[in-house]
Amino acid sequence: MLDDLRRFSTDAFPEDLRPAAWAEVMAKVLMAPAAPAYDAPPLAGYVSARSSALESVFARLSSSPQVWLPHPGNTRRGGHTVLMLALLEGSGLVVEGQESVALAAGGIVLLDPARPWRVELNTDFRAVVIRLESASFVLRLVRTSGQDLNTISPKTGVGAVCLNLVRSIADELDQLGRHELLPIEATLMELLVTCLSHVDDEDAQAAAAPDDxxxxxxxxxxxxxxxxxxxxxxxxxxxxxxxxxxxxxxxxxxxxxxxxxxxxxxxxxxxxxxxxxxxxxxxxxxxxxxxxxxxxxxxxxxxxxxxxxxxxxxxxxxxxxxxxxxxxxxxxxxxxxxxxxxxxxxxxxxxxxxxxxxxxxxxxxxxxxxxxxxxxxxxxxxxxxxxxxxxxx
Known part of the structure; x- marks a missing residue:
């Protein structure tokens, strides 16, 4: 139905077909929308997306409130993909296991597609979801982190640069081609490694602390x-x-x-x-x-x-x-x-x-x-x- 994901709007579908069409869109970024509440208003959403030469997917989404889960097929995938969610407008919550973190505008969280998690976006929102392929090293940092939820704070220097890059991607996504996305993807991965490695440095310092x-x-x-x-x-x-x-x-x-x-x-x-x-x-x-x-x-x-x-x-x-x-x-x-x-x-x-x-x-x-x-x-x-x-x- 949606082989070309460059642009998608729920307005192009009757209300009863919108959830299925949207689910097909979200599958491109390895997510599955949870079934809406029975009294939920009709789904309203818009997506603009591009794929890089490494088959990573960059998607800009604007939508009414939603809940996202890992796609059921993720457990069969190889361990080389990381999902990055950057919330540009709105608010929400990410839950994984016994831990949860609130997301506000400017918040970034990294997700392992193979883990069970839940993203609750409880307001109208604007977000960027990036499916990073060939990201084995970043995925290893995500999985070896001391906590299940990997957030990147825009209050740190590198975190602010990372957020500004994502915002620029969102603004210019419609003008970016497959090969133009490649150096941007490489830069983004370097920033993510730096952010996650900084967290690991804090752990190393704590481990090397004196006996007291x-x-x-x-x-x-x-x-x-x-x-x-x-x-x-x-x-x-x-x-x-x-x-x-x-x-x-x-x-x-x-x-x-x-x-x-x-x-x-x-x-x-x-x-x-x-x-x-x-x-x-x-x-x-x-x-x-x-x-x-x-x-x-x-x-x-x-x-x-x-x-x-x-x-x-x-x-x-x-x-x-x-x-x-x-x-x-x-x-x-x-x-x-x-x-x-x-x-x-x-x-x-x-x-x-x-x-x-x-x-x-x-x-x-x-x-x-x-x-x-x-x-x-x-x-x-x-x-x-x-x-x-x-x-x-």
């Missing part, structure tokens, strides 16, 4: 926890924002949480749910609706909040508010918890005495647990009343 590197990392994790706690009500709080505030790299922060058997996203959601739990049990806040309380702590969707709260605490927010437990402070804070009867402090000291991966994991878990308990105690501490102006001396 663990204590330094634990200190960093405590700082990150404090920053998160102070900004739980910010619905726009992201890993990248916390990293900028603390002067750390987003990937390094992800590694800190991974050492504690958690992820940044999971921790942020858990802290917000805990603060909502306290508010629901607080009779002084009974005049606030449940939706107002969840919005107060950074949740943007009341339905998603209700599902997350029920999954974590075993009761719906409404049921919890109607009959909160007698001891509100006894929240479920276990995280790979120690055996019953062993305090966190005791287990941490015992673990620290042994230089093993398990001991290190417990040290990092203890930081999160101790911080949660401290934050809970602080939230439940009585607040001193501000004296009336007439009483002030």
């Amino acid at each position: 590197s663990t204590s330094v990392q634990l200190g960093h994790l405590r700082r990150v926890c404090r920053t998160v706690e102070a900004r739980l009500g910010d619905a726009e709080l992201t890993l990248e924002a916390v990293a900028a505030l603390e002067g750390l790299s987003p990937r390094y922060i992800q590694k800190l949480f991974k050492a504690a058997s958690a992820s940044f996203g999971e921790y942020l959601k858990a802290r917000r749910l805990e603060r909502c739990r306290l508010d629901l049990a607080n009779r002084a806040l009974a005049h606030f609706t449940i939706a107002e309380l969840c919005f107060r702590w950074g949740f943007g969707d009341a339905a998603n909040f209700s599902r997350a709260f029920t999954a974590r605490f075993g009761l719906s927010p409404k049921a919890y508010r109607a009959a909160p437990p007698a001891d509100v402070a006894a929240g479920p804070t276990q995280r790979g918890a120690p055996a019953a009867g062993v305090t966190t402090t005791t287990s941490t000291r015992a673990a620290a005495a042994a230089d093993t991966p398990e001991a290190r994991r417990r040290q990092f878990e203890a930081v999160l647990t101790d911080h949660e308990r401290y934050a809970l105690a602080l939230a439940l501490a009585p607040k001193r009343a501000v004296p009336h102006a007439a009483e002030a001396v």
Whole structure:
């Protein structure tokens, strides 16, 4: 149907044929659109694409919200292809395994076609998707990275150059031929290798750090926890924002949480749910609706909040508010918890005495647990009343 992918518009197809035609387009970049929701508006999209002399595909897309998955045939392909997604306008989310990363305009992510991932573009968007062939070295860097998601920040020098190149490709794609794309493709791959190698350099420096590197990392994790706690009500709080505030790299922060058997996203959601739990049990806040309380702590969707709260605490927010437990402070804070009867402090000291991966994991878990308990105690501490102006001396 679509042997020539140079230009494509859904307007050229009846509404009932658009999804199939679009799926054929996305197969050229090794992606498959997920089935739309039953009440989704008609698909509207436009693609302009070119192939290089190495059979790489450069595609500029503008479309209504979509969800993309790896094409089912990707697992049968050889390991020499990398997908690059650069979001020029709009916003979205990339999910792979237990990790996820938010994409905003200017965000770039590299994807292994053979891995299971999910790209959710939840607004009208404009993007560039590049299928890089003969990219075995780049693919190896993607697969050997310490985290599953490989993002390129436009805030770094090389990342900004990479983004500017992609934007130029998008602007001039219709005028570029197969052989003109070849030097551009080579330049892009060099930039990607530099970006990914810079991440690996950070890992090498961390590995070569002195023996007290663990204590330094634990200190960093405590700082990150404090920053998160102070900004739980910010619905726009992201890993990248916390990293900028603390002067750390987003990937390094992800590694800190991974050492504690958690992820940044999971921790942020858990802290917000805990603060909502306290508010629901607080009779002084009974005049606030449940939706107002969840919005107060950074949740943007009341339905998603209700599902997350029920999954974590075993009761719906409404049921919890109607009959909160007698001891509100006894929240479920276990995280790979120690055996019953062993305090966190005791287990941490015992673990620290042994230089093993398990001991290190417990040290990092203890930081999160101790911080949660401290934050809970602080939230439940009585607040001193501000004296009336007439009483002030």
